[in-house]
Amino acid sequence: MARGRELHFYLAGINNQNFLMRDRETGSWWQQVTGRAIAGELAGSALELMPNDELTFGWWKSEEPHGLVLAPVKGHGDKDYNRKWEEEVAKYPVPLTFPGQGLKDRDVILGVAVGGQSRAFPLAKVRGASPIEDKIAGVPVVLVTGPDGDSVRVFRSQWNGQDIELYRDTQNDENSDGHNDGQSSGWRLLDSLGNTWNFAGCATSGPAVGQCLEKINLLKDYWFDWKNYNPGTTVYSH
Amino acid sequence: MNLEVMIRAMNRSENRGLWLLLGLLAVFSLGLFLVPAFVIRPFRHQSERALGLAIAVKRIAPTLTVAALAGTVALGARLWRSSSRWLRTGIVTALVLSAASAVMVRQNYFEWMFNPITAAGFVPAGNAHLSDKEMVMAVRIGQEARAYPIVQMAYHHILNDTVAEIPIVVTY
Numbered sequence: 001m002a003r004g005r006e007l008h009f010y011l012a013g014i015n016n017q018n019f020l021m022r023d024r025e026t027g028s029w030w031q032q033v034t035g036r037a038i039a040g041e042l043a044g045s046a047l048e049l050m051p052n053d054e055l056t057f058g059w060w061k062s063e064e065p066h067g068l069v070l071a072p073v074k075g076h077g078d079k080d081y082n083r084k085w086e087e088e089v090a091k092y093p094v095p096l097t098f099p100g101q102g103l104k105d106r107d108v109i110l111g112v113a114v115g116g117q118s119r120a121f122p123l124a125k126v127r128g129a130s131p132i133e134d135k136i137a138g139v140p141v142v143l144v145t146g147p148d149g150d151s152v153r154v155f156r157s158q159w160n161g162q163d164i165e166l167y168r169d170t171q172n173d174e175n176s177d178g179h180n181d182g183q184s185s186g187w188r189l190l191d192s193l194g195n196t197w198n199f200a201g202c203a204t205s206g207p208a209v210g211q212c213l214e215k216i217n218l219l220k221d222y223w224f225d226w227k228n229y230n231p232g233t234t235v236y237s238h
Numbered sequence: 239m240n241l242e243v244m245i246r247a248m249n250r251s252e253n254r255g256l257w258l259l260l261g262l263l264a265v266f267s268l269g270l271f272l273v274p275a276f277v278i279r280p281f282r283h284q285s286e287r288a289l290g291l292a293i294a295v296k297r298i299a300p301t302l303t304v305a306a307l308a309g310t311v312a313l314g315a316r317l318w319r320s321s322s323r324w325l326r327t328g329i330v331t332a333l334v335l336s337a338a339s340a341v342m343v344r345q346n347y348f349e350w351m352f353n354p355i356t357a358a359g360f361v362p363a364g365n366a367h368l369s370d371k372e373m374v375m376a377v378r379i380g381q382e383a384r385a386y387p388i389v390q391m392a393y394h395h396i397l398n399d400t401v402a403e404i405p406i407v408v409t410y
Contacts (some may be wrong), residue, residue: 008398011348013278013296015289018373019348019395021409029293032395032409039293048396050406052377060385067383069360069366069374070390070397078383080353126321150373159375175282 002037002045007138018094018225033229034075035219055151063200098227101235112154114139114217118230120223124127125236126152131166131189133157136235141216142166146199147187155201155213164191253317257328259298260313262392264332267306267339268300275347296343303340310336314340360384386410 001007001028007023009030014020014236019032028040035047038170053060072081075204082088094105109120126132130145142157142168157164166189188204195206198219202212219226227233244401270339277292278284314329364386368374374385380402391397391410397409 001405007407009396009407010346010354010376011272011352011395012346013292013348014280015278015284017281019409021330021396021407027297039290040297046406050377050379050404052375055376056370057366057368057372057374057387059383060374060376061366061370064376064378064383064385065363067363067376067378067385068360069363069368069385070387071361072343072390073353073355073358073394075392076353076393082393083389085392092281095281148370151372202301204342211255221324 002047016225016228017092017222018229032178033219034175034224036072049217052217053151053153054147054218059146059151059199060150065113072210075108092113094224096221096224096228097222101227102237103223103235105222107223109221109235110143110154110218110225111221111226111230111232112136112141112143114141114216118228118233119236120226120233121236122219130182132236132238133165134226134238140164143218144189144199144201149200150216151199152218153199154218155203156216159193159195159203159208159211162194164193166191166197169189169196240324244328253320256313256317260310260317260329260332263306263310263313264335267303267310267336270303270306271339271342274299297340299343300340300358303336303343307333307336352393352395355397358399375408375410377401377406377408379406385389 005025007025009021009023010022012029015031020038021030021032022028023030023042026041028037029196030037030047035049037043037045054141057069062188090106097105098152103120103122108123110126111118111120114154117137119134119136121132122177126143126145130143132143134143140157140163141154143152143154145152148234157166169188169190173187187199191197191206193207195203195208199214200212201215203209246262249391274292274296277288310332314333317329318326373388375388375391376383377387378384382402384399384401384407386397388410391408396407398405400406
């Protein structure tokens, strides 16, 4: 929705490997990654980014057993739904290059924007260490890799007005059944206030029980694309 | 095609100006299709200026190609009688180019490559044939939760959906 109007979008072109879409209602042109209209009647307006996650299906299902999944579309099978697609794209030349910040153009990063500042977290680094504590524009954030080892979420690590530090309760892992199927009940985070937190960012015991941390959107992107639309971005390097 | 014969015949003709116009209209039409198509080639760099030009041309091309086609038809009809067989081939070529351009600027060839989802179907989480490792884009609005498998979204790119009465567009 933009300016109070419901819009319907279709694929209309490509701009430096990020696609362009148009809306059927006004024909305006929109940049996918920013959600901003760049030409046409609605130029300058922006779509509201909804809270979203990129998760393994197994984990999502464990959190949302009553959720609905997009069904395969008729007429499209394995030929179109190419599981090697990302590997293939990784070999394509890049249309832009941003050297000098220690990342290669096609390095996959998790981009986080808070309070007008943005930071890129190299995926390889995030995978190796979880949770990752950081501050962006003075806001304490934590990147957490889930029990499945693939899903990542970002939270504002503040509860009741105070900054909290989260860490893995590795001792409790043995209580899990050892499968990455979303049933790993032993997986949890601790803080210094005596709370335990699950991967949804909600306290399962302690003074904060029943409350949830504020979730922050993240964007999994190639470095060159993130840098192109977030020119002031810094890179996480601890 | 013997170009020399054609040029000599044209020179003889009193309609040189009209022939020139006919040729220009055909080239102009073709340009309205080809210039944006060239600018927004996949995997290439698009400068802001080039992209602005491509979008501007795409926006006016549907109208301009029809106008150019009308002009080509009018000029072709005018020149037809006085033309030799070779020159008529030229007229037909101009007409074909103008008509093809008018058709092509109305086509969304990006949707030929990546077919849109016209009617999305959904299955309950428990009935989906997906491996637990499959990555999905997930949204929860109010009491409604949806998962969009990335392997599908990476092909279709766009899905217009409504979740808890909120219109959303899912993009990948």
